[in-house]
Amino acid sequence: MSNVGDREVIVKDVHKYFGKKHVLKGISFHLPDEENLAIIGPNGSGKTTLLRTLASIYLPDKGSIQIGRYDLVTQTREARSLLSYVSPNLSFHKKLTLRETLDYFSSLQGVSWHDQDDLMDKVDLSKMLDSPIEGFSEGQKAMTRFVIALMKKPKILVLDEITATLDVKKKESVIQYIYDLDKKRGLTILLIDHDPSVVDRLCEKLLLMTRDGKVMDYGDTHEIIKQIPYAFDIKVVPNPSIDVNKFVQELGFPYRTMGQLVQLYAETKDEVDEITSELLRRKWKGKEGQEILEFNVSALSMEDIYWHYLLLLNIPIEDRTKGESVGKFS
Amino acid sequence: MSNRSVAVLKANITRNLRIDWKYKLNFITDLAWLAVDVITFLFLGQVVASSGIENFLYGETLKEFLVVGVIYWVIFTRAYKDGVSVIPNEAALGALGFIITNEVSLSDLITGQFSSSTIKTSITLIVFVLPIIGFLSFTNILQPLKITPITILLTLVIFIISWVFMLGITIIASTLNVIFKKSGPLTFLLSYLLTMLSGYFFPLEVLRDFGLGAIEYLLYFIPTTGMLYSLRSMLIFGDSRPLGEYYYDFGLILATIIIDGIIAIIVLFLALYVMRRITRKAAYSGTLEFY
Ligand SMILES: Nc1ncnc2c1ncn2[C@@H]1O[C@H](COP(=O)(O)OP(=O)(O)OP(=O)(O)O)[C@@H](O)[C@H]1O
Ligand SMILES: [Mg+2]
Numbered sequence: 001m002s003n004v005g006d007r008e009v010i011v012k013d014v015h016k017y018f019g020k021k022h023v024l025k026g027i028s029f030h031l032p033d034e035e036n037l038a039i040i041g042p043n044g045s046g047k048t049t050l051l052r053t054l055a056s057i058y059l060p061d062k063g064s065i066q067i068g069r070y071d072l073v074t075q076t077r078e079a080r081s082l083l084s085y086v087s088p089n090l091s092f093h094k095k096l097t098l099r100e101t102l103d104y105f106s107s108l109q110g111v112s113w114h115d116q117d118d119l120m121d122k123v124d125l126s127k128m129l130d131s132p133i134e135g136f137s138e139g140q141k142a143m144t145r146f147v148i149a150l151m152k153k154p155k156i157l158v159l160d161e162i163t164a165t166l167d168v169k170k171k172e173s174v175i176q177y178i179y180d181l182d183k184k185r186g187l188t189i190l191l192i193d194h195d196p197s198v199v200d201r202l203c204e205k206l207l208l209m210t211r212d213g214k215v216m217d218y219g220d221t222h223e224i225i226k227q228i229p230y231a232f233d234i235k236v237v238p239n240p241s242i243d244v245n246k247f248v249q250e251l252g253f254p255y256r257t258m259g260q261l262v263q264l265y266a267e268t269k270d271e272v273d274e275i276t277s278e279l280l281r282r283k284w285k286g287k288e289g290q291e292i293l294e295f296n297v298s299a300l301s302m303e304d305i306y307w308h309y310l311l312l313l314n315i316p317i318e319d320r321t322k323g324e325s326v327g328k329f330s
Numbered sequence: 331m332s333n334r335s336v337a338v339l340k341a342n343i344t345r346n347l348r349i350d351w352k353y354k355l356n357f358i359t360d361l362a363w364l365a366v367d368v369i370t371f372l373f374l375g376q377v378v379a380s381s382g383i384e385n386f387l388y389g390e391t392l393k394e395f396l397v398v399g400v401i402y403w404v405i406f407t408r409a410y411k412d413g414v415s416v417i418p419n420e421a422a423l424g425a426l427g428f429i430i431t432n433e434v435s436l437s438d439l440i441t442g443q444f445s446s447s448t449i450k451t452s453i454t455l456i457v458f459v460l461p462i463i464g465f466l467s468f469t470n471i472l473q474p475l476k477i478t479p480i481t482i483l484l485t486l487v488i489f490i491i492s493w494v495f496m497l498g499i500t501i502i503a504s505t506l507n508v509i510f511k512k513s514g515p516l517t518f519l520l521s522y523l524l525t526m527l528s529g530y531f532f533p534l535e536v537l538r539d540f541g542l543g544a545i546e547y548l549l550y551f552i553p554t555t556g557m558l559y560s561l562r563s564m565l566i567f568g569d570s571r572p573l574g575e576y577y578y579d580f581g582l583i584l585a586t587i588i589i590d591g592i593i594a595i596i597v598l599f600l601a602l603y604v605m606r607r608i609t610r611k612a613a614y615s616g617t618l619e620f621y
Contacts, residue, residue: 096349
């Protein structure tokens with residue numbers, strides 16, 4: 001189906017400056033053929049900049065990037081023919097219908113969009129073809145961008161947070177679609193996503209970036225995620241009048257505090273139940289004794305995994321977020 | 331021009347006309363604007379002509395002189411204005427990254443917009459304005475223009491040369507939009523300057539009376555100036571026209587067409603080259619996606 005090296009991505013010591021601002025500071029990694037990569041890191045660490053540099057929107061000021069067999073700087077045109085990147089910022093003329101929009105974007109790429117019918121059915125866009133974009137939800141626009149990204153049947157697909165605005169059901173069908181497409185066509189996917197289940201399912205490799213645009217770690221996703229025992233987090237807003245430290249000590253679960261906000265971590269559903277019933281008890285203790293104002297439970301995010309991984313690697317606290325404290329990590 | 335460019339051009343023209351069609355009110359505004367211009371200049375011409383200024387170069391025909399100028403410029407100022415707003419508009423849509431990573435040149439997009447604007451304005455002119463001009467000539471409010479097969483052909487050539495030149499200028503002005511971002515006032519100044527230098531309000535020959543004859547001759551090397559001058563002479567005076575000691579005829583018009591035609595083509599190629607360089611540079615400075 002494809003030759004060795006056709007879809008690999010080799011990045012060597014890439015630096016990117018915007019004026020005096022040094023955003024990427026020597027990024028290197030080698031992504032083999034048909035493997036997928038997720039980039040994670042704190043806000044502003046340069047994930048999007050790296051993705052856009054790989055997609056040739058920006059060109060590196062130093063270092064080299066090889067896309068398939070092509071050098072991104074000297075063979076930009078050839079490299080671009082393999083790549084597809086649709087920015088999450090792409091918006092559309094609101095008065096045009098979906099059909100007119102797809103017509104336009106397929107012509108820009110020199111392809112037809114009619115091969116995407118299957119995907120359009122799956123994400124419920126087919127029935128919207130004659131509706132103007134102005135009535136579309138954020139999720140529907142994200143799907144439109146995704147359809148546009150796939151039109152040219154890229155070998156290397158670059159995705160920046162495409163699932164961020166999707167509901168659970170849509171997200172599932174999109175991830176499944178990407179998964180199947182990847183199996184069928186042997187894509188190389190480069191992505192940023194905040195959902196560990198997305199990253200875990202699609203990406204063999206994980207690139208962790210430091211706050212200041214360097215590579216902290218690069219390795220197998222499973223190896224990295226496996227080391228983090230937690231699956232859930234519970235965000236708690238305590239009553240400002242209570243002593244947060246005493247409160248978390250009493251609960252006895254792994255935690256992280258940021259100012260007045262407390263985050264608790266649980267490994268299993270049973271632990272979640274245990275924590276929530278305790279929280280409910282403290283919430284309804286009576287007017288004067290109400291210790292917490294609200295809380296909510298969610299699946300562990302990619303940020304949390306990143307953050308726990310930093311702890312495992314013993315990265316000093318000043319390189320993480322300022323003003324936080326942690327406890328009870330084994 | 332590659333097949334790819336042609337396809338992109340077609341797609342852009344289609345899209346722009348579709349969008350324009352959905353904003354029909356703008357079309358009426360444009361038309362009203364043009365009507366105000368024409369009527370104002372008719373009055374201005376009438377006032378000057380009837381004030382009895384002796385030996386004024388266009389004398390009795392100042393109205394025609396002004397109206398031809400208005401019609402000539404209405405096409406190109408509209409296309410220019412739409413053309414230079416392509417990059418800011420696409421940037422606002424967040425589409426520039428997508429465009430360059432698909433190897434679509436920004437010049438192609440600008441050309442697409444410039445073309446659809448030309449099409450739109452030309453249709454307006456042909457459907458609404460020319461019949462009115464015809465009516466005014468019929469009722470002797472305007473002196474009939476010299477319409478013959480030769481002047482029609484030359485008008486077409488003049489139109490094409492001016493179009494090529496103004497497209498080049500639009501692309502060059504757009505590179506300012508890539509480098510400086512908010513360069514609206516600057517690009518507006520550029521088109522205003524070209525309009526004025528073309529002798530929009532008065533015949534450039536009057537410069538001679540102020541001892542600025544050399545400047546007048548230099549100005550004809552600006553294609554829009556040379557082409558508008560030729561167009562007016564031809565449509566108002568026909569194949570030859572005595573101008574005191576000067577003599578203007580088809581031979582001179584042809585020479586102007588050749589020289590200004592070459593200049594227009596050079597300007598367009600220069601513009602395409604500069605735009606390519608600037609786009610590449612922008613990938614290093616990060617200005618395109620971070621508008
Ligand atoms: N084109 C540009 N010009 C100037 N500065 C830029 C440009 N693109 C990004 N930056 C700056 O580079 C830094 C990294 O931004 P980037 O968007 O890559 O971060 P990120 O890791 O994707 O963050 P987030 O998680 O919020 O999406 C930021 O400080 C940003 O302001
Ligand atoms: Mg980002």
